[in-house]
């Protein structure tokens with residue numbers, strides 16, 4: 224089955240580029256930027272990746288990205304991910320980036336987006352993997368900062384396909400960002416947001432995302448299964464769900480494999496993705512293998528997962544059809 228999954232043309236739709244920063248590159252960037260890391264070796268960094276919930280993960284995630292300072296740093300980060308993805312037969316990726324995780328520590332928006340954009344162009348030409356960027360707002364910052372970031376992105380509108388929302392969901396519902404999302408829609412951005420697994424108000428947040436915000440996709444969204452009305456809305460609107468099995472196992476007590484099977488059986492457009500592969504030890508290949516083992520997925524079901532993913536991409540119809 225591992226070989227079958229390797230051979231399958233794949234699509235990645237839930238991937239935080241800052242979550243692809245492997246310890247080796249972290250060391251290289253620290254050296255290049257003259258920064259001292261509080262770790263002596265790659266092994267020490269990996270050993271420090273011990274988290275058992277979302278807040279403990281996010282702390283390490285934000286600390287880790289402090290080595291990203293210059294345009295070539297962001298280029299190298301994205302290029303390393305795209306090289307890895309291409310090696311796993313990922314043909315297309317939609318990549319989240321967190322501009323506020325950088326602007327909040329003094330790295331200009333332009334540095335971030337220019338480095339990432341240049342890597343996407345070079346990867347398409349050199350590796351044959353296509354990708355687009357999705358800008359995420361950090362939901363634990365004020366909505367006004369998200370709005371300012373949205374306005375800051377407008378000179379680069381053509382380089383960004385849509386917006387998302389991530390970071391700590393507790394106490395930060397979708398409704399907090401209603402005005403930001405309304406403006407993003409007016410600017411022509413497509414809309415997604417995280418509705419993380421097993422949150423305090425998961426089903427209410429999913430309802431807000433669908434009904435009040437009018438998202439085009441939901442990141443995670445597993446808890447929709449608890450409410451038949453949400454399942455029906457997701458089906459009726461054809462909304463995609465970008466689920467991340469190995470990540471689920473880190474931030475909750477389970478991969479949520481049974482839930483993924485139910486979503487498949489219900490005919491929902493569920494997809495399998497890697498979230499933060501450098502931290503959760505698994506790119507898209509490993510996520511599919513882990514899920515296939517947990518569920519004894521058939522080849523047809525694996526094909527269906529990838530068909531779902533290509534179907535819900537934010538590519539123009541003509542390009543989408545070329546993958547299907």
Ligand code: ES4
Nearest residue numbers: 239242389390391498499
């Ligand atoms: C994230 Cl696992 C997770 N949850 C919420 N926000 C995130 N940003 C990057 N990884």
Ligand code: ZN
Nearest residue numbers: 237389417498
């Ligand atoms: Zn995520």
